Every structure is written in structure tokens, then in C-alpha cells.
Amino acid sequence: MAKEHQESIKDALQNVEKEVPPEPVISKASTKAKIGPMLKEPHERMVEVIKGLDKSKTLNIFIHNRPDPDTMACGLALDKIASAYGQNCKIYFSQESDFLTNKLVMNVLSLPFTKLESIENPEELISKMDYVALVDVAAPDKLSYYELLESKIVLDIDHLNGVKTRDEPGKLFYRKTCGACISIFIDWMDKLGIKLNAELDKPLVLTAYLGIKVDTSSFSEKSMDKLDRDAKKNIEVGITDDDYKLLYEIENPEVPLIWSKKLGEVLLNFPSGKSDLFYHGIGVIDETGVIPYIAEEVFKRRNFSTVIIYGVCYNLVDGNVAELKVKAAGRSRNNSFNLSEAFSEIFFKKTEDGKKIHRGGGRKST
Numbered sequence: 001m002a003k004e005h006q007e008s009i010k011d012a013l014q015n016v017e018k019e020v021p022p023e024p025v026i027s028k029a030s031t032k033a034k035i036g037p038m039l040k041e042p043h044e045r046m047v048e049v050i051k052g053l054d055k056s057k058t059l060n061i062f063i064h065n066r067p068d069p070d071t072m073a074c075g076l077a078l079d080k081i082a083s084a085y086g087q088n089c090k091i092y093f094s095q096e097s098d099f100l101t102n103k104l105v106m107n108v109l110s111l112p113f114t115k116l117e118s119i120e121n122p123e124e125l126i127s128k129m130d131y132v133a134l135v136d137v138a139a140p141d142k143l144s145y146y147e148l149l150e151s152k153i154v155l156d157i158d159h160l161n162g163v164k165t166r167d168e169p170g171k172l173f174y175r176k177t178c179g180a181c182i183s184i185f186i187d188w189m190d191k192l193g194i195k196l197n198a199e200l201d202k203p204l205v206l207t208a209y210l211g212i213k214v215d216t217s218s219f220s221e222k223s224m225d226k227l228d229r230d231a232k233k234n235i236e237v238g239i240t241d242d243d244y245k246l247l248y249e250i251e252n253p254e255v256p257l258i259w260s261k262k263l264g265e266v267l268l269n270f271p272s273g274k275s276d277l278f279y280h281g282i283g284v285i286d287e288t289g290v291i292p293y294i295a296e297e298v299f300k301r302r303n304f305s306t307v308i309i310y311g312v313c314y315n316l317v318d319g320n321v322a323e324l325k326v327k328a329a330g331r332s333r334n335n336s337f338n339l340s341e342a343f344s345e346i347f348f349k350k351t352e353d354g355k356k357i358h359r360g361g362g363r364k365s366t
Contacts, residue, residue, distance in 0.1 A: 041191075042165075042172065042174050042176075042188075043187075043188035043191050043192060045167060045172045045174075046081070046155065046157075046172055046174075046188065047081075047085065047192065049154055049155055049170060049171060049172050050081070050082050050085050050087050050155075051085055052170055053087055053131055053154070054130070055086050055087060055088070057088075057130045057131060058088050058089065058090055058129070058130070058131070059082055059087050059088070059089045059090075059131045059132075059133055059154075059155075060089070060090055060092060060129045060131060060132050060133070060152075061075050061078055061079060061089055061090065061091045061092070061132075061133045061135060062091075062092050062093070062132060062133065062134050062135075062137065062143065062149065063075040063091065063092075063093050063113075063135055063136060063137070064093075064136055064137045064138070064143065065093070065094050065095045065142070065143060065144055066095050066096065066097040066098070066102075067093045067097060067102065067106070067113075068097060068099070068102050068211070068214065069101075069102065069105050069207050069208075069210035069211035069214060070136055070180050070181050070182050070211030070212075070214065070215050071093075071135065071136035071137075071181065071211075072105060072106065072111060072113070072207050072211070073182040073185075073204060073207040073208040073210075073211040074135035074136045074157070074181050074182050074185055074211075075091040075093075075113065075135055076091070076111070076203060076204040076207060076208075077135075077182060077185035077186070077189065077204060077208070078133060078135055078155070078157075078185065079091060080189070080194065080201065080204065081185070081188065081189060081192065081194060084192075084194050090114065091111075091112065091113045091114065092113065092114050092115075092116055093113055093114075093115060093116070094115070094116045094117065094143070094144035094145070095117070095144065096115070097292075098288050098289045098291065098292045098327075098329065099289075099292045099293070099296065099329075100253045100255065100289060100293065101210075101250055101251055101253060101296075104249075104250045104253055105206075105207055105210060105250060108246070108249075108250055109202075109203040109206060109207060110203070111203055111207070116144060116145065122145060123145070123148060126145055126148045126149060126152075127148065129149075129152055130152065131152060131154050132149050132152040132153045132154065133153070133154060133155035133156070133157075134149075134153060134155070134156040134157070134158075135155075135157050135158070135181065135185075136157075136158055136159065136181040136182075137156070137158060138158055138160040140153075140156065153171070153173075154170060154171050154172075155171070155172050155173075156172070156173045156174070157172070157174045157175075157181070157184065157185075158174075158175055158181055159175070159176055159177060159178050159179070159180065159181040159183070159184060160175070160177065176227070177225075178225040178227045178228055179212070179215050179216035179219060179224060179225055179228040180211050180212040180214075180215035180216060180228055180231070181211075181215075182207075182208045182211045182212060182231065183212060183225070183227045183228045183230075183231035183232075184227065186208065186230075186231035186234055186235065187227055187230065187231060190234065196234075196235075196238055198238035198240075201238075202243075205235055205238045205239060205243075206239070206243060206246070206247060208231070208235050209232075209235050209236070209239060209247065210247065210250070210251070212228055212231060212232050212235065213232075215228075216228050216232075218333035255293060256287075258287075258290070259287075259289070259290045259293050259294075262282055262285075262290050262294060263293070263294050263297050263298075265282075266280050266282065266294050266298060266309070267298070267301075270302065275304065276304060276305035276306065276334075277304065277305065277306050277308075278298060278302065278304040278306070278307050278308070279307075279308040279309075279310075280308075280309055280310075281309075281310050281311060282294065282309060282310070282311040283311055283312070284311065284312045284313075284314065285311050285312070285313055285314075286313065286314055286315070287313075288313050288327055290311075291309050291310065291311055291313075291327055291328065291329045292309075292329035294309045294329075295307050295308070295309040295329040295330055295331055296329075296331060299331040304333075305332060305333050305334050306330065306331070306332040306333070306334060307330060307331050307332070308328060308329070308330040309328065309329050309330070310326060310327065310328035310329075311326075311327060311328075312324065312325070312326055312327075313325055313326075313327050
């Protein structure tokens with residue numbers, strides 16, 4: 001059933017790959033690994049890896065491209081854990097999310113992240129790094145600058161299928177299936193006796209709350225994974241009434257009137273009868289944020305398993321079209337496959353020499 005669902009998505013988006021000339025992609029897939037034995041509990045192995053690092057050097061934490069609350073919270077959580085063992089950290093990301101809520105989380109809570117595109121020469125910066133950790137990166141080879149990061153990775157922790165769990169000397173590559181990746185870190189912090197301070201750790205607490213809420217939104221309380229349920233209860237203890245008011249403002253931002261109008265047009269195009277997949281193109285636009293906004297609203301308002309919205313976006317320079325790209329956003333309740341991977345197969349292709357290139361510059365937001 002999952003395979004049929006994924007094939008439906010591919011068929012639905014085949015027309016988006018023809019819009020824009022191809023352009024090169026930085027990374028290539030090289031993440032397959034053999035399963036190795038886990039001789040200790042994963043949180044104990046993580047601590048061993050952290051303790052084994054040279055404390056005069058920095059652990060550089062990378063969250064996934066176009067970050068959402070779950071990956072942001074994971075970055076903050078690993079920073080807190082590593083700091084408890086005397087390890088200095090810095091957190092990096094690439095490409096801002098088009099989702100308004102995700103932007104507000106980062107800006108309103110003043111999260112201490114560095115955007116790679118804001119650095120004059122990110123390649124040079126990465127070349128000087130000694131240690132790298134990936135958190136909530138479901139498809140590492142799709143991460144910006146992955147080819148430069150790969151050999152420096154000492155920790156890689158995620159909650160979806162993909163890279164297999166493996167244990168190597170001085171390194172840990174761990175996968176645990178659950179709704180939100182931050183639930184893994186909350187569980188590990190509890191086992192390690194690292195307590196959250198309601199005030200000092202406010203950004204982590206609120207971001208983790210949103211991460212769990214969004215990534216488990218398709219589950220009832222009873223059907224949630226126990227790891228997510230326990231993490232949610234742990235986090236909610238430190239949230240005040242004022243915090244909930246702030247969270248409401250972050251989750252319900254005001255949007256431009258034209259966005260609401262576009263949403264209304266899409267709502268009129270719902271298919272008749274029952275369907276678990278809804279996909280819709282909104283035409284040519286000059287504002288990318290409306291695409292994930294519509295995807296999110298349709299996903300919340302209707303019980304589709306998967307929602308995909310796409311459009312052709314352009315940028316103007318001196319009145320002329322300077323950039324033209326197909327962009328898409330999607331949400332899915334079907335956890336048997338990775339929506340990011342589905343988009344990747346649509347927007348990327350391999351050349352005869354095995355190099356991966358854009359089919360048409362498509363950008364994904366998930």
C-alpha cells in the first residue's frame with residue numbers, strides 16, 4: 001500500500017520537472033551502512049563519543065535544511081547534553097523554511113543558530129571543522145555541503161528509516177522509529193539525569209513542545225509512540241500559561257490577504273468522493289511562502305493522508321525575471337515512507353556517470 005501511495009505521488013508531480021533548466025547539486029548519496037552491534041545503550045554510547053572528543057575543539061551540530069521545530073529542538077538538546085560533559089558546540093543550518101511558523105520559532109525565541117548562507121565562505125569554514133553531528137537529518141546525502149561534512153561525522157541521530165543504526169569506535173549512527181526526533185533526546189536527557197530548567201531552557205522547552213505537537217499531529221494520544229507520549233508529558237511540566245499564549249501566536253501568524261485568497265481557490269478544487277492524496281498546482285507566483293501555507297492549511301482542514309501543493313516561483317531584478325524555479329510543499333500522515341525522499345526522486349535524477357543533478361530546480365518543504 002505504501003509503495004502504491006508513493007507511486008501516486010510520483011505520478012502526480014511528474015509535470016513539475018519540466019519547468020526549469022537543470023542545475024548541479026552539491027552532494028551525492030553515500031550513506032548506506034552495515035548494521036553493527038550496539039554493545040551499550042545508545043545514550044551511553046553517545047556520552048562515550050562526546051567524552052572522547054578533544055574539548056579544545058568544537059562539536060558542530062547540523063540540523064536539516066529548511067528547519068522545522070523538531071530539528072531545531074534536537075540541535076538545542078544535543079548542545080545541552082554535550083555542554084553537560086564540557087563540550088563546546090555550535091549549531092548550523094542551511095536554507096530558511098518557507099513556513100511562517102518555523103521562521104517565527106527561530107526569530108521569536110532567538111535560537112542561537114548560524115545560517116551557512118550568511119557566511120562568506122562556508123566551504124572554508126567546514127574544511128576547518130574537526131567534529132560534526134547530524135540530528136533529525138533523515139536523508140544525510142540531501143543535506144547541503146554533505147560531501148564536505150561526511151568524513152567529520154561522529155554522531156548521526158534520527159527518528160526515521162534510512163541510514164541503519166551502527167556502532168563504530170568514536171562514532172554513533174543511531175535510528176529509532178518514533179513520531180518526533182526530539183523525543184529521543186528528551187528520553188536520553190532523563191536517563192542521564194540532565195534536567196530542563198523552565199526558565200534557562202525556555203527556547204528548548206517551547207521548541208520541543210512544537211516539534212512533538214507537529215510531528216505527532218496525525219496520532220491520537222493513545223496511538224502515539226510511548227517515547228513521544230512520555231517526552232510530551234516531560235516537556236509540558238515546564239510550560240506556563242504565558243508560554244501557551246506565546247505558542248498560540250507562533251502557531252497562528254497573520255498572513256497576507258492574497259494568501260487567504262489563494263487558499264480559498266484551492267479549497268474549491270477538492271476532489272469529489274474519497275481520496276487519500278490531494279495535489280494541486282497554484283500556477284506562477286512571486287511569493288514562495290504561500291505554497292507551504294496552503295499545504296499546511298489543507299492538511300489541517302481535510303483528512304487527506306498526503307497533501308502536495310506546488311507552483312512556479314520567480315524573482316524579479318530590475319523588472320526582469322532573474323530566477324524561475326518549481327517549488328513544492330507537502331505534509332503526510334503516512335509514516336511508512338519518507339516524503340522528502342519522494343520529492344527527491346521527482347526533483348533529482350542521476351547522470352550517466354552517477355552524478356545527481358536537479359531535474360528542474362525543484363525545492364521541497366516538509
